[in-house]
Amino acid sequence: MNWDVLLDFSPFSKNWDAVLQSFWATIKLSLMTGILSLALGTLLVSMRVSPTPVLRAFGTFYVNTFRNTPLTLILLFASFGVGDTLGLNKVLNTYWLAVFGMSAYTAAFVCEALRSGINTVPLGQAEAARAIGLTFTQSLRMIILPQAFRSSVAPLGSVLIAMMKNTTVALVAGYVEMAAQMKQMFEEDGATLPIFLGFAVGFMVLTLPSGLLVSWLSKRLAVAR
Incomplete structure (x- = not known):
């Protein structure tokens, strides 16, 4: 086995920028x-959670559709369906097409994480809000959502960390991020262990501090029941 090739870090030095x-x-x-x-x-x-059936139906349809559609297909649709077919690639670059595709996908999981937080809010608080004359929007904004965000810090953090790792799929939309750069270095220099480990460490630099921050926030903002 050629250990010099496996331990060759020269691809990083020549592609550092x-x-x-x-x-x-x-x-x-x-x-x-x-x-x-x-x-x-x-x-x-x-x-x-709206009392309006049409809004509830739309929210349910959106979440079920995007949660059960692969992110790769959504990004391909954003790039070719929205970008090429509608001609928006003349206005939006690959960064914004990737952002819109990933945001549309991740929002479905954010919605479900927040809904789990809303379910932890005692029903009596919503009833008390109606009793003092607050509308649904007012009670949602001032009473329910603030508590829901605090209760769902941990699941929201998990969703956002998964979103960071999902950026590796953005190359299908033509956006050059870490996974696309790693693929390019593999094609130029061969698939070596240092290249893989280097980019793996890069993702750990992003995700590990985020996980620690989420854990701290979850304990700091926990709602006492």
């Missing part, structure tokens, strides 16, 4: 996707 750019590209994609998926997921969960 590209590796750093791909690492930053993954961070940018994760941050924007996290923000948009939280916003869309909050809207979806509001629909799912």
Whole structure:
């Protein structure tokens, strides 16, 4: 066995700038996707618990559809269906197409994580809100959702960490992040252990601190019952 090839770190030295750019590209994609998926997921969960049947039906249809559709297909649709067919690739670059596809997918899981948090809120609080004259939107915004977010910190954190790892699929939309850069280095220099370990450590740098932060927040913001 040629150990020199297996322990060759030269691909990183000659592609260091590209590796750093791909690492930053993954961070940018994760941050924007996290923000948009939280916003869309909050809207979806509001629909799912809404007293209006049409909104509930739409929220349920959206969540069931996107949760059971592979992310690869959604990103391909965002790239070719939305980007090429509708001509939006002339306005939006591959970054935004990947963001929209991943946000639409992740929002379904954010919605379900928040819905589990809403289920922990005592029913009597919603009834008390109606008794003092608050509308559904007001009680949701001021009473239910704040407690739901605090109760669902752990599942939300798991969803967002999974979203970071799912950025590896963004290459199907043409966006060059860490997985795409690793694939390119494999094609140029061969599939070596140092390349794989280097990018694995890169993802651990992103996910491990996020997991520790989520664990701390979950304990810090736990709702006392």
